[in-house]
Amino acid sequence: MRSFGMLRWLGTGLMLLVLASGMCRAVEESGFGIGPGMMLVENVQPGAEEVDVFGKTDMAFVVHNGTSKPQVFTIASIKPRTAISKWEMGYEEIPDATWCRLDKNEIELPAHTDGKVRMFIKVPDKAEYYNRKWMGGVVCRPGKAGAGAVGLQVLARVQMETLANKDADGEVPGAVALVPSIVRLEAKPGDGTKCAVKIRNNTGKELNYTVLSLNEAEKDAAKHARYFGSGCVKVVEPSWLKAEDSTLSLKPGKKKELKVKVAVPKNAEQGKTYENLLFLKDEAAGFEFVRVRTTISAAARDKD
Numbered sequence: 001m002r003s004f005g006m007l008r009w010l011g012t013g014l015m016l017l018v019l020a021s022g023m024c025r026a027v028e029e030s031g032f033g034i035g036p037g038m039m040l041v042e043n044v045q046p047g048a049e050e051v052d053v054f055g056k057t058d059m060a061f062v063v064h065n066g067t068s069k070p071q072v073f074t075i076a077s078i079k080p081r082t083a084i085s086k087w088e089m090g091y092e093e094i095p096d097a098t099w100c101r102l103d104k105n106e107i108e109l110p111a112h113t114d115g116k117v118r119m120f121i122k123v124p125d126k127a128e129y130y131n132r133k134w135m136g137g138v139v140c141r142p143g144k145a146g147a148g149a150v151g152l153q154v155l156a157r158v159q160m161e162t163l164a165n166k167d168a169d170g171e172v173p174g175a176v177a178l179v180p181s182i183v184r185l186e187a188k189p190g191d192g193t194k195c196a197v198k199i200r201n202n203t204g205k206e207l208n209y210t211v212l213s214l215n216e217a218e219k220d221a222a223k224h225a226r227y228f229g230s231g232c233v234k235v236v237e238p239s240w241l242k243a244e245d246s247t248l249s250l251k252p253g254k255k256k257e258l259k260v261k262v263a264v265p266k267n268a269e270q271g272k273t274y275e276n277l278l279f280l281k282d283e284a285a286g287f288e289f290v291r292v293r294t295t296i297s298a299a300a301r302d303k304d
Contacts, residue, residue: 015042015230023064024154033064033154034140040159042229047125060116063140065109072108074145075117080137089287094134099123105145130168131181134160182291190266196259197290201250208249209280213239217279232275232293241276268296
């Protein structure tokens with residue numbers, strides 16, 4: 001059971017968006033599970049004090065014991081080493097799973113009951129940790145920690161995005177640096193405006209990219225909603241964005257500025273913020289993407 005768009009502003013400045021509120025179940029109607037199955041945490045600030053992802057809310061990861069007897073479950077934060085690109089394009093494996101701490105690593109539940117587990121995030125204070133999109137995981141399995149071979153287990157996915165910062169760079173900002181990760185604009189209905197994103201190749205080989213809209217990058221329309229952030233009107237088709245270059249090449253260690261034209265429709269609603277996504281696809285079908293958020297200001301008055 002998937003439910004997109006449940007979001008909470010948290011007092012820490014984080015934004016939590018529950019993308020799939022249903023349980024990830026090992027067995028559909030019995031067995032065990034953990035939920036939400038997928039969530040996006042935005043505005044994670046490197047160097048900030050450890051923050052509770054769920055804030056002052058009753059939300060948490062919920063571990064479900066659907067069996068007819070008491071069970072002990074192990075819950076752990078992990079680096080999801082496989083299939084990230086098959087899940088959501090444009091995310092990297094989180095560098096260190098210990099940045100995501102759970103308040104419980106074991107939980108004992110009576111038959112047919114649920115228990116809650118909270119998550120806390122702390123990212124080190126390094127310039128290269130701004131403008132990043134990471135994928136982490138919370139895994140749940142029956143049995144005590146260290147009790148032998150791992151059997152059946154389920155995984156909840158956690159997308160983490162750090163604060164956008166156009167001035168941040170650092171020594172190791174991922175294989176490809178996109179700065180900033182979020183472009184924020186203001187425009188009137190019917191206006192045209194421009195923005196630019198800096199791209200740097202941090203690998204040892206030349207990279208060749210094709211610039212794509214969301215529906216060009218992700219053919220499955222059912223997956224579009226999971227790519228959008230919080231509090232914005234989603235724009236899929238037609239895209240407001242047109243890059244000046246449809247393809248680009250970057251030598252190792254080189255930078256390039258990708259210029260983008262933004263065409264705001266006349267029917268855009270004043271006071272709302274619209275989000276467009278722009279993807280870069282490399283030759284190995286790897287992806288990067290940037291968020292372009294445009295807040296609509298009051299339209300100019302017609303001249304007499």
